[in-house]
Amino acid sequence: MSYQRDAVMAAIAAVLGGAALIFYPSGGAGDPSSPPVDIPDATPDESPDETSDESPDTIPDPDPEADPAPDPEPAVAMDESGSQFSYDPPGELTKYDYRDDAEEVGFSGIGFEGAANFDRNYVFAPGMDWPLEERGFPNSQVYRPGGYQSAGGQCDIANYDYPWQDNFCETRGHGNAFCQTGRGHQGQDIRPASCPPVTGGAHMAVAAADGYISNIGSISVWLRDGESGRTYWYMHLNHWDSCGDPATLSQAQCNSGGIASICSGNALEVEVGDEVSAGDLIGEVSNWFGIGWDSGRNRCVWRATTEHLHFEIHDTVSPDGDTAASMRVPPYSSLVMAYLDRLSADPALYPEWEEAEY
Amino acid sequence: MPVRPDLMKTLMACPVTGSMAGLAAALALALTVAAPGFAQQTAPQPDGPPPRAQIDPRQVQPVERSQFQIQDFSQLRPVRPETQERDPRLAVIDWTAAYSDRARQLAALRQSPATTAATGAPAQGFQPQISDRSRERIQPVNMPVLLPTPASGESITTRAGGEAGMMLVTRAYFYDAAWSVDGMSVQVNGTRLINHRGTAVARAAGLDRGRGADGYRIVTNESGLTADFSRYGAAYTVTLECGSGTDPRCADEVYLRDLLGRLIVAGGNPDGEG
Numbered sequence: 001m002s003y004q005r006d007a008v009m010a011a012i013a014a015v016l017g018g019a020a021l022i023f024y025p026s027g028g029a030g031d032p033s034s035p036p037v038d039i040p041d042a043t044p045d046e047s048p049d050e051t052s053d054e055s056p057d058t059i060p061d062p063d064p065e066a067d068p069a070p071d072p073e074p075a076v077a078m079d080e081s082g083s084q085f086s087y088d089p090p091g092e093l094t095k096y097d098y099r100d101d102a103e104e105v106g107f108s109g110i111g112f113e114g115a116a117n118f119d120r121n122y123v124f125a126p127g128m129d130w131p132l133e134e135r136g137f138p139n140s141q142v143y144r145p146g147g148y149q150s151a152g153g154q155c156d157i158a159n160y161d162y163p164w165q166d167n168f169c170e171t172r173g174h175g176n177a178f179c180q181t182g183r184g185h186q187g188q189d190i191r192p193a194s195c196p197p198v199t200g201g202a203h204m205a206v207a208a209a210d211g212y213i214s215n216i217g218s219i220s221v222w223l224r225d226g227e228s229g230r231t232y233w234y235m236h237l238n239h240w241d242s243c244g245d246p247a248t249l250s251q252a253q254c255n256s257g258g259i260a261s262i263c264s265g266n267a268l269e270v271e272v273g274d275e276v277s278a279g280d281l282i283g284e285v286s287n288w289f290g291i292g293w294d295s296g297r298n299r300c301v302w303r304a305t306t307e308h309l310h311f312e313i314h315d316t317v318s319p320d321g322d323t324a325a326s327m328r329v330p331p332y333s334s335l336v337m338a339y340l341d342r343l344s345a346d347p348a349l350y351p352e353w354e355e356a357e358y
Numbered sequence: 359m360p361v362r363p364d365l366m367k368t369l370m371a372c373p374v375t376g377s378m379a380g381l382a383a384a385l386a387l388a389l390t391v392a393a394p395g396f397a398q399q400t401a402p403q404p405d406g407p408p409p410r411a412q413i414d415p416r417q418v419q420p421v422e423r424s425q426f427q428i429q430d431f432s433q434l435r436p437v438r439p440e441t442q443e444r445d446p447r448l449a450v451i452d453w454t455a456a457y458s459d460r461a462r463q464l465a466a467l468r469q470s471p472a473t474t475a476a477t478g479a480p481a482q483g484f485q486p487q488i489s490d491r492s493r494e495r496i497q498p499v500n501m502p503v504l505l506p507t508p509a510s511g512e513s514i515t516t517r518a519g520g521e522a523g524m525m526l527v528t529r530a531y532f533y534d535a536a537w538s539v540d541g542m543s544v545q546v547n548g549t550r551l552i553n554h555r556g557t558a559v560a561r562a563a564g565l566d567r568g569r570g571a572d573g574y575r576i577v578t579n580e581s582g583l584t585a586d587f588s589r590y591g592a593a594y595t596v597t598l599e600c601g602s603g604t605d606p607r608c609a610d611e612v613y614l615r616d617l618l619g620r621l622i623v624a625g626g627n628p629d630g631e632g
Contacts, residue, residue: 174579217597
């Protein structure tokens with residue numbers, strides 16, 4: 001008898017316990033401050049046995065107010081190093097002066113704020129691919145650590161972290177029709193996955209679209225998108241296998257044609273005229289900036305920048321619908337979209353920015 | 359858009375009487391691509407948006423001087439105006455203006471002793487000519503192709519590792535020409551595609567910032583100079599890039615403006631291959 005009584009009591013306890021687990025799954029589920037707890041799985045397999053003698057009608061309807069579903073985890077995009085991707089809005093340039101640790105509005109210039117029917121977020125190159133093989137960090141080479149308008153060194157960890165920052169229209173002397181002053185930075189600077197002087201290794205730029213290499217200059221590589229006709233500029237890639245000492249050049253040689261006499265071998269992965277597919281290797285991100293005559297030291301010297309890719313988009317804008325006009329366009333929004341694509345981000349993470357039709 | 363009868367006559371009568379003898383190879387290299395005729399007509403393209411550009415291996419080969427062959431312009435049939443319906447993605451081309459400019463430019467170049475159309479630089483022994491391969495590349499381009507006549511004494515090369523000569527790559531609606539002159543990279547390109555539409559308001563708001571009264575917008579960049587301009591409805595860009603930050607050719611506009619003045623209509627096809 002005792003065995004039978006124990007069995008009945010156990011069955012009742014099991015039914016009540018199961019019901020309690022179903023209707024009150026975890027005491028802290030609705031409390032975001034509560035530590036994560038293991039939530040009993042309430043899949044149909046664990047529902048009260050359909051063969052139970054208890055009629056479903058006898059089970060009270062769960063009170064929605066008393067049964068808060070766990071808040072869904074916010075969607076995030078993680079890069080290959082496990083870091084969460086984030087970015088400052090297009091057109092917002094850095095305001096931080098590292099020399100005196102202070103913020104100042106307009107410190108590095110005024111970003112693209114939109115022009116007539118082009119919103120500041122407008123995506124000029126939809127469908128463009130991320131131009132690096134690995135993750136990367138768009139931000140200023142001038143106003144971030146290591147830049148000539150900043151303090152510290154280029155390998156400062158702050159330069160190799162999110163959030164991204166736009167630097168199109170950053171204060172420069174070069175003409176740029178999209179900038180409020182008519183002058184400003186003509187592209188986006190992108191630091192590679194890590195800082196080569198510290199970490200070593202090569203970080204590669206890749207084709208942002210299917211197309212062909214339309215030119216290779218002394219500093220830049222041009223990629224023509226074979227479908228849209230856009231041209232992407234890649235600047236500061238490592239161009240040569242080996243170079244001699246520029247100090248051996250006369251001033252005349254230094255000013256004209258000198259590089260070809262002291263450098264040899266193509267360090268790039270492409271040659272002019274090559275057809276490429278999106279993702280194909282173009283060359284190694286470096287600090288290459290050619291040579292120049294230093295009048296103070298009276299000799300030819302290397303010019304160098306920080307380790308980064310200067311990336312531009314040259315596109316066509318028609319002011320009247322009939323005539324095409326070429327110009328450099330803001331690349332930052334297109335880079336954000338390309339990076340989200342690269343990270344296979346949740347669709348909810350894509351900003352609702354207007355994209356070009358083509 | 360009708361072709362004026364006098365221009366048609368000019369195009370049909372455009373003769374070449376010179377021979378290859380005496381032409382320096384380097385000069386031929388440049389001249390060969392500098393003054394080809396408009397391509398003969400091809401079948402009209404079907405309606406609809408521009409198809410994805412097709413890769414034609416012939417179009418990505420560098421110009422090789424060994425393959426130059428003189429062509430007689432009289433063998434080229436006259437061109438006819440654009441016939442396909444307007445695609446809103448394509449800029450409207452003023453072919454009449456392009457024909458007119460080309461006739462004037464060729465007439466100037468045939469003078470002996472000749473001078474180039476714009477610079478006054480001697481065009482030694484120049485005869486309008488075109489290589490088979492260059493013409494094949496230019497023929498499908500559905501816009502006026504602008505290329506420069508050579509400057510006196512210039513030697514065209516490519517950077518180490520490349521093949522000698524001018525690189526010319528074409529597609530139906532755009533083209534790129536690139537070469538090197540004494541360590542300076544030169545690129546001339548054009549496109550007829552319109553990817554974004556501004557408005558007159560946008561233009562007034564600044565999209566024409568920096569453009570001079572002559573239509574050129576010349577700006578410095580981190581490695582040289584860029585000039586962009588619209589002509590015949592298409593967009594063109596000329597870029598100089600110097601490996602030396604103190605190369606005067608990339609520091610002032612003298613060389614660039616000279617180059618801009620040497621651009622002539624080298625070809626194009628109102629029907630194109632689309």
